[in-house]
Amino acid sequence: MLEVDKNTFGPEVLEAPGKILVDFYGDGCVPCAALMPHIHAMEPKYPTIKFCSLNTTKARRLAIGQKILGLPVIAIYENGVMIDSRVKEEATPEACEEMIKAHA
Protein backbone atom coordinates (compact mmCIF):
# COMPACT_ATOMS: atom_id res chain seq x y z
CA MET A 1 0.00 0.00 0.00
CA LEU A 2 1.36 3.39 -0.96
CA GLU A 3 1.59 5.76 2.00
CA VAL A 4 0.69 9.27 0.78
CA ASP A 5 0.94 12.60 2.61
CA LYS A 6 -0.30 16.15 2.16
CA ASN A 7 2.24 16.73 -0.63
CA THR A 8 1.72 13.52 -2.60
CA PHE A 9 -2.06 13.20 -2.16
CA GLY A 10 -2.67 15.45 -5.18
CA PRO A 11 -0.47 13.67 -7.70
CA GLU A 12 -0.97 10.12 -6.37
CA VAL A 13 -4.72 10.23 -5.69
CA LEU A 14 -6.54 13.24 -7.15
CA GLU A 15 -4.58 13.43 -10.41
CA ALA A 16 -3.95 9.70 -10.86
CA PRO A 17 -5.73 7.67 -13.53
CA GLY A 18 -8.11 4.84 -12.74
CA LYS A 19 -9.56 4.08 -9.34
CA ILE A 20 -7.68 4.74 -6.14
CA LEU A 21 -8.52 3.46 -2.67
CA VAL A 22 -7.50 5.62 0.26
CA ASP A 23 -7.39 4.26 3.83
CA PHE A 24 -7.71 7.37 6.01
CA TYR A 25 -6.34 6.68 9.49
CA GLY A 26 -4.82 8.56 12.41
CA ASP A 27 -2.37 8.20 15.29
CA GLY A 28 -4.20 6.76 18.28
CA CYS A 29 -7.20 5.64 16.22
CA VAL A 30 -7.55 2.07 17.42
CA PRO A 31 -10.36 1.01 15.08
CA CYS A 32 -8.20 2.30 12.17
CA ALA A 33 -5.27 0.15 13.28
CA ALA A 34 -7.53 -2.88 13.59
CA LEU A 35 -8.95 -2.37 10.08
CA MET A 36 -5.72 -1.64 8.21
CA PRO A 37 -4.28 -5.19 8.06
CA HIS A 38 -7.54 -6.35 6.44
CA ILE A 39 -7.29 -3.63 3.78
CA HIS A 40 -3.62 -4.52 3.20
CA ALA A 41 -4.63 -8.15 2.64
CA MET A 42 -7.15 -7.13 -0.03
CA GLU A 43 -4.62 -5.26 -2.17
CA PRO A 44 -3.23 -8.25 -4.11
CA LYS A 45 -6.75 -9.45 -4.87
CA TYR A 46 -7.78 -6.26 -6.71
CA PRO A 47 -4.92 -5.22 -9.03
CA THR A 48 -7.06 -2.73 -10.97
CA ILE A 49 -7.32 -0.51 -7.88
CA LYS A 50 -4.42 1.51 -6.51
CA PHE A 51 -4.27 1.13 -2.71
CA CYS A 52 -3.09 4.13 -0.70
CA SER A 53 -3.15 5.18 2.94
CA LEU A 54 -3.08 8.64 4.51
CA ASN A 55 -2.22 9.50 8.11
CA THR A 56 -4.73 12.27 8.82
CA THR A 57 -2.98 13.28 12.06
CA LYS A 58 -0.25 14.69 9.87
CA ALA A 59 -2.60 15.97 7.18
CA ARG A 60 -5.53 17.38 9.10
CA ARG A 61 -6.48 20.22 6.78
CA LEU A 62 -6.26 17.95 3.77
CA ALA A 63 -8.62 15.47 5.42
CA ILE A 64 -11.08 18.21 6.39
CA GLY A 65 -10.87 19.48 2.82
CA GLN A 66 -11.93 16.01 1.71
CA LYS A 67 -14.89 16.32 4.12
CA ILE A 68 -13.48 13.85 6.59
CA LEU A 69 -14.08 14.58 10.29
CA GLY A 70 -14.19 11.04 11.62
CA LEU A 71 -12.16 7.87 11.29
CA PRO A 72 -11.74 5.32 9.91
CA VAL A 73 -12.73 6.06 6.32
CA ILE A 74 -12.03 3.77 3.38
CA ALA A 75 -12.71 5.74 0.19
CA ILE A 76 -12.56 5.17 -3.54
CA TYR A 77 -11.44 8.07 -5.75
CA GLU A 78 -11.78 8.54 -9.48
CA ASN A 79 -10.96 11.64 -11.52
CA GLY A 80 -10.10 13.58 -8.40
CA VAL A 81 -13.45 12.92 -6.74
CA MET A 82 -14.43 10.59 -3.88
CA ILE A 83 -16.99 8.32 -5.52
CA ASP A 84 -17.64 5.90 -2.67
CA SER A 85 -16.74 5.38 0.96
CA ARG A 86 -17.33 3.42 4.11
CA VAL A 87 -17.11 5.41 7.33
CA LYS A 88 -16.61 4.33 10.96
CA GLU A 89 -18.94 1.48 12.01
CA GLU A 90 -19.88 0.82 8.37
CA ALA A 91 -16.21 0.20 7.58
CA THR A 92 -16.10 -3.48 8.49
CA PRO A 93 -13.60 -5.58 6.50
CA GLU A 94 -16.53 -7.32 4.77
CA ALA A 95 -18.33 -4.10 3.80
CA CYS A 96 -15.09 -2.57 2.54
CA GLU A 97 -14.38 -5.59 0.38
CA GLU A 98 -17.90 -5.47 -1.08
CA MET A 99 -17.32 -1.85 -2.00
CA ILE A 100 -13.92 -2.60 -3.56
CA LYS A 101 -15.36 -5.50 -5.59
CA ALA A 102 -18.03 -3.20 -7.00
CA HIS A 103 -15.34 -0.83 -8.32
CA ALA A 104 -12.69 -3.38 -9.32
Add this chain to the structure above:
Amino acid sequence: MNNIYDVIILGAGPAGLAAGLYAGRSCLKTLIIEKGQDGGQIAITDDIENYPGCNVEEESGPSLMARFTAQAAKFGAERVSDTIKEVQLEGKVKKLIGVNGEYEGKVVILATGAFPRPIGCKNEGKFVGKGISFCATCDANFFEDFEVYVVGGGDSAVEEAMYLTKFARKVTLIHRRNELRAAKSIQEKAFKNPKMHFIWDTVVDEVDGDELLNKMILKNVKTGELTTIEADPDDGLFGLFGFIGMVPNSTLFEGIIDMERGYIKTDENMHTNIEGVYAAGDIRVKSLRQVVTAAADGAIAAMQAEKYLSEME
Protein backbone atom coordinates in the same frame (compact mmCIF):
# COMPACT_ATOMS: atom_id res chain seq x y z
CA MET B 1 -13.83 -34.51 11.12
CA ASN B 2 -13.95 -30.76 11.51
CA ASN B 3 -11.89 -28.52 13.65
CA ILE B 4 -14.05 -28.61 16.80
CA TYR B 5 -12.88 -26.29 19.54
CA ASP B 6 -13.39 -26.90 23.23
CA VAL B 7 -14.33 -23.27 23.78
CA ILE B 8 -15.32 -20.54 21.34
CA ILE B 9 -15.43 -17.02 22.73
CA LEU B 10 -17.44 -14.40 20.88
CA GLY B 11 -15.81 -11.04 21.46
CA ALA B 12 -12.26 -9.92 22.30
CA GLY B 13 -12.94 -7.22 24.85
CA PRO B 14 -11.71 -7.66 28.43
CA ALA B 15 -14.30 -10.37 29.17
CA GLY B 16 -13.46 -12.41 26.08
CA LEU B 17 -9.70 -12.01 26.46
CA ALA B 18 -9.79 -12.97 30.15
CA ALA B 19 -11.90 -16.01 29.26
CA GLY B 20 -9.38 -16.84 26.51
CA LEU B 21 -6.49 -16.60 28.95
CA TYR B 22 -8.14 -18.86 31.53
CA ALA B 23 -9.41 -21.38 28.96
CA GLY B 24 -6.03 -21.51 27.21
CA ARG B 25 -4.22 -21.94 30.48
CA SER B 26 -6.51 -24.87 31.29
CA CYS B 27 -5.26 -26.47 28.07
CA LEU B 28 -8.63 -26.11 26.36
CA LYS B 29 -8.57 -25.69 22.56
CA THR B 30 -9.81 -22.11 22.48
CA LEU B 31 -10.84 -19.71 19.73
CA ILE B 32 -11.67 -16.03 20.17
CA ILE B 33 -13.73 -14.46 17.37
CA GLU B 34 -13.75 -10.65 17.04
CA LYS B 35 -15.17 -8.43 14.30
CA GLY B 36 -13.36 -5.24 15.26
CA GLN B 37 -10.52 -4.27 17.54
CA ASP B 38 -9.24 -6.20 20.52
CA GLY B 39 -10.11 -4.52 23.78
CA GLY B 40 -13.70 -3.54 22.96
CA GLN B 41 -14.99 -0.27 24.40
CA ILE B 42 -12.00 0.40 26.61
CA ALA B 43 -9.58 0.24 23.68
CA ILE B 44 -10.72 3.67 22.50
CA THR B 45 -10.20 5.57 25.72
CA ASP B 46 -7.01 7.50 26.36
CA ASP B 47 -6.84 7.20 30.12
CA ILE B 48 -7.80 4.48 32.59
CA GLU B 49 -6.99 4.81 36.26
CA ASN B 50 -9.37 2.52 38.13
CA TYR B 51 -8.47 -0.92 36.82
CA PRO B 52 -6.85 -2.50 39.91
CA GLY B 53 -3.12 -2.87 39.36
CA CYS B 54 -2.92 -0.55 36.36
CA ASN B 55 -0.34 2.21 36.17
CA VAL B 56 -2.57 5.10 37.23
CA GLU B 57 -0.41 7.85 35.74
CA GLU B 58 0.33 6.31 32.38
CA GLU B 59 -2.24 3.68 31.50
CA SER B 60 -4.45 4.00 28.46
CA GLY B 61 -7.17 1.63 27.30
CA PRO B 62 -4.97 0.42 24.43
CA SER B 63 -1.92 -0.14 26.65
CA LEU B 64 -3.90 -2.22 29.14
CA MET B 65 -5.68 -4.19 26.43
CA ALA B 66 -2.44 -4.91 24.58
CA ARG B 67 -1.35 -6.85 27.67
CA PHE B 68 -4.69 -8.71 27.88
CA THR B 69 -4.29 -9.69 24.21
CA ALA B 70 -0.69 -10.82 24.60
CA GLN B 71 -1.53 -12.84 27.69
CA ALA B 72 -4.41 -14.71 26.08
CA ALA B 73 -2.20 -15.50 23.08
CA LYS B 74 0.64 -16.63 25.35
CA PHE B 75 -1.62 -19.28 26.87
CA GLY B 76 -2.59 -20.59 23.46
CA ALA B 77 -5.94 -18.96 22.71
CA GLU B 78 -6.36 -18.64 18.95
CA ARG B 79 -7.96 -15.55 17.46
CA VAL B 80 -9.81 -14.95 14.21
CA SER B 81 -11.37 -11.84 12.66
CA ASP B 82 -14.92 -12.43 11.56
CA THR B 83 -18.47 -11.13 12.00
CA ILE B 84 -20.87 -13.81 13.19
CA LYS B 85 -24.24 -13.71 11.41
CA GLU B 86 -25.96 -16.71 12.95
CA VAL B 87 -25.59 -18.89 16.02
CA GLN B 88 -26.74 -22.47 16.59
CA LEU B 89 -26.32 -22.98 20.31
CA GLU B 90 -28.29 -26.11 21.16
CA GLY B 91 -26.74 -29.55 21.50
CA LYS B 92 -23.32 -30.93 22.28
CA VAL B 93 -21.57 -29.06 19.46
CA LYS B 94 -22.45 -25.41 18.94
CA LYS B 95 -22.00 -23.72 15.57
CA LEU B 96 -21.27 -20.08 14.80
CA ILE B 97 -21.66 -18.94 11.21
CA GLY B 98 -19.59 -15.96 10.16
CA VAL B 99 -18.94 -14.03 6.98
CA ASN B 100 -15.53 -15.68 6.55
CA GLY B 101 -16.21 -19.15 7.90
CA GLU B 102 -18.08 -21.48 10.23
CA TYR B 103 -16.84 -22.39 13.69
CA GLU B 104 -17.78 -25.32 15.90
CA GLY B 105 -17.20 -25.65 19.61
CA LYS B 106 -18.43 -27.68 22.58
CA VAL B 107 -18.79 -24.52 24.65
CA VAL B 108 -19.57 -20.96 23.62
CA ILE B 109 -18.90 -17.90 25.76
CA LEU B 110 -20.87 -14.84 24.66
CA ALA B 111 -18.81 -11.72 25.35
CA THR B 112 -20.07 -9.32 22.71
CA GLY B 113 -20.30 -6.25 24.91
CA ALA B 114 -22.08 -3.13 23.78
CA PHE B 115 -21.98 -0.23 21.32
CA PRO B 116 -22.52 3.50 21.89
CA ARG B 117 -26.09 4.69 22.22
CA PRO B 118 -26.86 7.15 19.40
CA ILE B 119 -27.59 10.75 20.37
CA GLY B 120 -31.11 10.39 18.98
CA CYS B 121 -31.38 13.73 17.16
CA LYS B 122 -32.80 14.37 13.69
CA ASN B 123 -30.30 13.90 10.81
CA GLU B 124 -27.82 12.15 13.10
CA GLY B 125 -26.96 9.44 10.58
CA LYS B 126 -26.01 12.00 7.95
CA PHE B 127 -23.30 13.53 10.11
CA VAL B 128 -21.57 10.52 11.67
CA GLY B 129 -17.93 10.97 10.67
CA LYS B 130 -18.85 14.45 9.41
CA GLY B 131 -18.88 16.12 12.81
CA ILE B 132 -20.65 13.54 14.97
CA SER B 133 -18.47 10.97 16.69
CA PHE B 134 -18.53 8.47 19.53
CA CYS B 135 -14.75 8.04 19.66
CA ALA B 136 -12.75 10.93 21.06
CA THR B 137 -9.39 9.22 20.64
CA CYS B 138 -10.20 8.56 16.98
CA ASP B 139 -11.33 12.06 16.06
CA ALA B 140 -10.17 14.68 18.60
CA ASN B 141 -7.32 15.65 16.30
CA PHE B 142 -9.68 17.00 13.62
CA PHE B 143 -11.10 19.50 16.09
CA GLU B 144 -7.86 21.10 17.23
CA ASP B 145 -8.65 24.76 17.90
CA PHE B 146 -12.29 24.28 16.91
CA GLU B 147 -15.28 24.05 19.26
CA VAL B 148 -16.79 20.75 20.31
CA TYR B 149 -19.90 19.71 22.19
CA VAL B 150 -20.28 16.56 24.25
CA VAL B 151 -23.63 15.00 25.11
CA GLY B 152 -23.84 13.17 28.43
CA GLY B 153 -23.44 13.49 32.18
CA GLY B 154 -21.74 10.33 33.42
CA ASP B 155 -18.09 9.39 33.88
CA SER B 156 -17.46 8.72 30.19
CA ALA B 157 -18.97 12.00 29.01
CA VAL B 158 -17.00 14.07 31.49
CA GLU B 159 -13.73 12.16 31.01
CA GLU B 160 -13.90 12.25 27.22
CA ALA B 161 -14.84 15.95 27.36
CA MET B 162 -11.72 16.56 29.46
CA TYR B 163 -9.64 14.64 26.88
CA LEU B 164 -11.11 16.83 24.15
CA THR B 165 -9.98 20.00 25.97
CA LYS B 166 -6.42 19.02 24.96
CA PHE B 167 -7.45 19.63 21.35
CA ALA B 168 -10.49 21.90 21.06
CA ARG B 169 -10.39 25.54 22.13
CA LYS B 170 -13.76 25.14 23.88
CA VAL B 171 -15.66 22.05 25.04
CA THR B 172 -19.31 22.35 26.04
CA LEU B 173 -21.02 19.51 27.88
CA ILE B 174 -24.74 19.24 27.13
CA HIS B 175 -26.63 17.26 29.77
CA ARG B 176 -30.33 16.56 30.07
CA ARG B 177 -30.34 17.03 33.83
CA ASN B 178 -29.14 19.86 36.04
CA GLU B 179 -26.36 17.92 37.69
CA LEU B 180 -23.76 15.42 36.53
CA ARG B 181 -23.83 11.71 37.40
CA ALA B 182 -20.06 11.43 37.11
CA ALA B 183 -17.88 10.61 40.12
CA LYS B 184 -17.25 13.64 42.30
CA SER B 185 -13.48 13.66 41.71
CA ILE B 186 -14.03 13.79 37.97
CA GLN B 187 -16.68 16.52 38.29
CA GLU B 188 -14.32 18.69 40.34
CA LYS B 189 -11.63 18.50 37.68
CA ALA B 190 -14.15 19.36 34.99
CA PHE B 191 -15.53 22.42 36.79
CA LYS B 192 -11.99 23.71 37.32
CA ASN B 193 -11.02 23.37 33.64
CA PRO B 194 -11.29 26.79 31.96
CA LYS B 195 -12.05 25.24 28.57
CA MET B 196 -15.08 23.35 29.93
CA HIS B 197 -18.56 24.85 29.64
CA PHE B 198 -21.91 23.38 30.59
CA ILE B 199 -25.45 23.53 29.24
CA TRP B 200 -27.96 21.96 31.63
CA ASP B 201 -31.44 20.45 31.25
CA THR B 202 -30.88 20.18 27.52
CA VAL B 203 -30.88 17.63 24.71
CA VAL B 204 -29.87 17.85 21.05
CA ASP B 205 -33.00 17.90 18.93
CA GLU B 206 -31.60 18.26 15.45
CA VAL B 207 -28.30 18.64 13.61
CA ASP B 208 -27.57 20.16 10.23
CA GLY B 209 -24.81 21.37 7.96
CA ASP B 210 -23.47 21.44 4.43
CA GLU B 211 -21.36 18.34 4.08
CA LEU B 212 -19.93 18.91 7.54
CA LEU B 213 -21.78 19.61 10.79
CA ASN B 214 -22.23 23.34 11.36
CA LYS B 215 -25.58 23.77 13.08
CA MET B 216 -27.70 22.19 15.78
CA ILE B 217 -30.94 22.84 17.59
CA LEU B 218 -30.96 22.26 21.33
CA LYS B 219 -34.08 21.78 23.41
CA ASN B 220 -34.47 22.61 27.06
CA VAL B 221 -36.26 19.60 28.55
CA LYS B 222 -37.88 21.69 31.29
CA THR B 223 -39.16 24.65 29.30
CA GLY B 224 -39.31 23.18 25.78
CA GLU B 225 -37.37 26.19 24.54
CA LEU B 226 -35.33 25.67 21.36
CA THR B 227 -31.92 27.22 20.86
CA THR B 228 -29.93 27.20 17.62
CA ILE B 229 -26.16 26.77 17.77
CA GLU B 230 -24.20 27.65 14.68
CA ALA B 231 -20.52 27.17 13.98
CA ASP B 232 -18.27 30.20 14.27
CA PRO B 233 -18.11 31.62 10.71
CA ASP B 234 -14.31 31.34 10.68
CA ASP B 235 -14.56 27.67 11.70
CA GLY B 236 -17.38 26.51 9.46
CA LEU B 237 -17.81 23.37 11.55
CA PHE B 238 -17.90 21.98 15.09
CA GLY B 239 -17.74 18.56 16.68
CA LEU B 240 -20.51 16.73 18.54
CA PHE B 241 -19.50 13.73 20.62
CA GLY B 242 -22.00 11.35 22.20
CA PHE B 243 -21.29 9.57 25.48
CA ILE B 244 -24.76 8.69 26.77
CA GLY B 245 -24.40 5.04 27.55
CA MET B 246 -24.15 1.79 25.66
CA VAL B 247 -26.57 -0.60 23.96
CA PRO B 248 -25.94 -4.35 24.39
CA ASN B 249 -24.78 -6.29 21.28
CA SER B 250 -27.35 -9.04 21.68
CA THR B 251 -29.66 -9.02 18.64
CA LEU B 252 -27.96 -12.18 17.38
CA PHE B 253 -29.24 -14.08 20.42
CA GLU B 254 -32.83 -12.82 20.47
CA GLY B 255 -35.28 -15.65 20.86
CA ILE B 256 -32.45 -18.06 21.69
CA ILE B 257 -30.95 -16.82 24.96
CA ASP B 258 -32.96 -15.49 27.91
CA MET B 259 -32.49 -11.76 28.15
CA GLU B 260 -33.80 -8.77 30.03
CA ARG B 261 -33.99 -5.47 28.10
CA GLY B 262 -31.32 -6.81 25.74
CA TYR B 263 -28.90 -7.97 28.43
CA ILE B 264 -28.23 -11.71 28.86
CA LYS B 265 -29.52 -13.27 32.08
CA THR B 266 -27.10 -15.61 33.86
CA ASP B 267 -26.62 -17.06 37.30
CA GLU B 268 -23.51 -16.03 39.20
CA ASN B 269 -21.55 -18.71 37.36
CA MET B 270 -22.23 -17.08 33.99
CA HIS B 271 -24.61 -19.88 32.90
CA THR B 272 -27.24 -18.88 30.35
CA ASN B 273 -30.42 -20.86 29.78
CA ILE B 274 -28.59 -23.14 27.34
CA GLU B 275 -26.21 -25.86 28.51
CA GLY B 276 -22.64 -25.19 27.44
CA VAL B 277 -23.36 -21.53 26.72
CA TYR B 278 -22.06 -18.82 29.05
CA ALA B 279 -22.05 -15.04 28.99
CA ALA B 280 -19.42 -12.62 30.26
CA GLY B 281 -18.90 -8.89 30.48
CA ASP B 282 -21.14 -5.93 29.64
CA ILE B 283 -23.59 -8.10 27.70
CA ARG B 284 -24.84 -9.56 31.00
CA VAL B 285 -27.51 -8.30 33.37
CA LYS B 286 -25.32 -6.87 36.14
CA SER B 287 -24.94 -3.91 38.44
CA LEU B 288 -21.44 -2.75 37.48
CA ARG B 289 -19.97 -2.67 33.99
CA GLN B 290 -16.23 -2.11 34.27
CA VAL B 291 -13.11 -3.78 32.89
CA VAL B 292 -12.48 -5.48 36.23
CA THR B 293 -15.95 -7.07 36.42
CA ALA B 294 -15.77 -8.10 32.75
CA ALA B 295 -12.44 -9.83 33.37
CA ALA B 296 -13.87 -11.60 36.41
CA ASP B 297 -16.85 -12.83 34.38
CA GLY B 298 -14.52 -14.13 31.68
CA ALA B 299 -12.44 -16.08 34.17
CA ILE B 300 -15.52 -17.61 35.82
CA ALA B 301 -17.07 -18.54 32.48
CA ALA B 302 -13.86 -20.22 31.31
CA MET B 303 -13.50 -22.26 34.49
CA GLN B 304 -17.17 -23.27 34.34
CA ALA B 305 -16.53 -24.37 30.78
CA GLU B 306 -13.58 -26.43 31.94
CA LYS B 307 -15.72 -28.14 34.59
CA TYR B 308 -18.54 -28.80 32.09
CA LEU B 309 -16.13 -30.27 29.52
CA SER B 310 -14.44 -32.56 32.03
CA GLU B 311 -17.84 -33.86 33.13
CA MET B 312 -18.76 -34.48 29.50
CA GLU B 313 -15.94 -36.98 29.06
